[in-house]
Amino acid sequence: MTRTYAVVLAAGQGTRMKSKLYKVLHPVCGTPMVEHVVRNISELGADKIVTVVGHGAEKVQEQLGSESEYVMQEEQLGTAHAVQQAASLIEGLPGITLVVCGDTPLIRHETMQQLIEHHQDEKAKATILTAMAENPSGYGRIIRDAEDNVSKIVEQKDASPKERLVKEINTGTYCFDNEALFKALKQVSNDNAQGEYYLPDVIEILQKQGETVAAYATDDFSETLGVNDRVALAEAERIMRGRIAEKHMRNGVSIVDPASVYISSETEIGRDTVIQPNVIIEGTSKIGDDCEIGPSSHIKNSQIGDRTTVHSSVVTSSTIGSDTAVGPYAHIRPDSQLGDSVKIGNFVEVKKSALGQGSKVSHLSYIGDTEIGTNVNIGCGTITVNYDGKEKHVTQIGDDSFIGCNSNLIAPVSIGKGSYVAAGSTISKDVPEDALAIARARQENKEGYVQKLNLKK
Known part of the structure; x- marks a missing residue:
């Protein structure tokens, strides 16, 4: 059985995000982008996952933990240079290597599996994941020959007017014969305007060697979205939210x-x-x-x-x-x-706090650091006074107790099983079982008091 490896590119800082948080750690539906990618690869049953880290390496490793192995890209010198950093872990091993960017959280594991299967069916040394874009502006174009084979990848700035009309684009996700990949990486040059080593150059090198280069087109362009700024992050969030909602509705x-x-x-x-x-x-x-x-x-x-x-x-x-x-x-x-x-x-x-079966706190109450038994009724406006200014304390209320409205229970205090606390009471001492606790001032009415006040005005 063919062994499968994966290299996840997660070394970039992501300056366009304008954030203190490293790009691949920005969450999509609560999970960091890079974790979406690694989890999807894990569902393929990959034999080894290598994440290339750089900026924020410790944070990325802390997030992913043992889900991946790691290599460091000290300087960001391009995508080919990034993949080359994984040589110490997988170079020379027979099998297939999947290369995925850590900022593409929407690629499903099913699509990755289909890419690998197409790569094997075509007996290719490299297979490119492509997609059809209504507006391909800014993407590298996939140029095919008369037999529908990939002849080259041409970047937007280098494309002829005819090539710019092509809607099939390079998504930046690849499948390689692992041994051929690392041999070709040693031949990649940085003789370009950016002075960087680009992974698509491996495709050209393999073609010149007469090797088969294939392409697999996903039918869902949204899967290929790479998140480079907050606008794309929001779009990825919208798409992922829709997927999650659909999954639950179908279930x-x-x-x-x-x-x-x-x-x-x-x-x-x-x-x-x-x-x-x-x-x-x-x-x-x-x-x-x-x-x-x-x-x-x-x-x-x-x-x-x-x-x-x-x-x-x-x-x-x-x-x-x-x-x-x-x-x-x-x-x-x-x-x-x-x-x-x-x-x-x-x-x-x-x-x-813990409330036992059948207990009720129906209105306008604060229950803090409290253990309430079963079938207890807490009246409106009740407060468990748990803080003395320095420490928190526990209130215990036994089963079948009744706490009247507007009661203050000053912790630490225990209200016994089956007991009653009269409305308006401030309880600062323990209440025995089956007792009635009343702790409020006796009412006194001063008749004619308002008239006397009025005479003073």
Whole structure:
């Protein structure tokens, strides 16, 4: 079986991005561009992936980790020079080498596979991935002979008027016989205006040697988009968002308005879940079956069970059980755990807290650093006072407790199982099980007081 290698070109800084972040690390649908490329290559089952790094090398390696091996291009002297840096790892090995730019996140692994298969079928030493462009301006053109073989790649500036009419363009992705590639790389010259070593020169060298050079045309031009600036980044994001939405819809998810929804490439969504307009789902979120994610909700790195509703709310790095309702206008902050059949109502904020099955916080409350048992009712306006100005403290509320409206629970404090806290109380001592806690000033009415005030005016 033919061995397959891949070289990912990721050494450029990307000055046109005008960013402190290195170009290939800019995210598309939540995942850095270079990681999209490497993951797609990994799906091919490549025997070895070599990423050529330069600017931001440490950051790129930190992002990709063990998904790739790495070589350094100290000076950016062109694409052929970049591939040459991989010689220490793969030169002389029999097999096929795929060369892909790290700023082309939209190339599918299926297209890469088709490119490799075409390369093998044609018994070629080099195969170019091409595409048909409605407006090919700025791209290198693929010039074919009468037998439909590739005769040359001509750059826009060097093309004749007739050649400029050609719509088949070079995408910058190639498949090579690995041994032939590295032999030809040693013959590439930098005798050009930029003084750089260009990978397309390998094509000309192989042709002059009488070797077969083939081309495989993808039928989706958008796959070939290279991201060099923020405009192209936004376009890549738009295309990727559409792909992700389509994947989920074909898997049984209803997305009311796909154009308005953002779903990360790593999100999982169960069948018969409905995603309403203007929803953002980021990171490694997982949403169960039969859920409804209501308008303008924002979910990040969170797990949501089956049949749960999140309406116009924010959920971050938390776990929500099944048959639970959140919102509208709730904020579930990191490290929160909501059990099954929990209700979190409007204008409720939950931070680093756990709520047991069937518990409810229905309105206008702050629950922070709190452990709430099962079937607990938290009245409107309740606050767990968790911060003393220096440290955070925990509030514990036992099963089947009832916390009346406008209560302040000053942590650290424990509310016993089955107990009641009277509305308007400020609780600073532990409450035993099955007790009623009342902590508020006695009401006193001063009759005629307003009339006396008026007489003083």
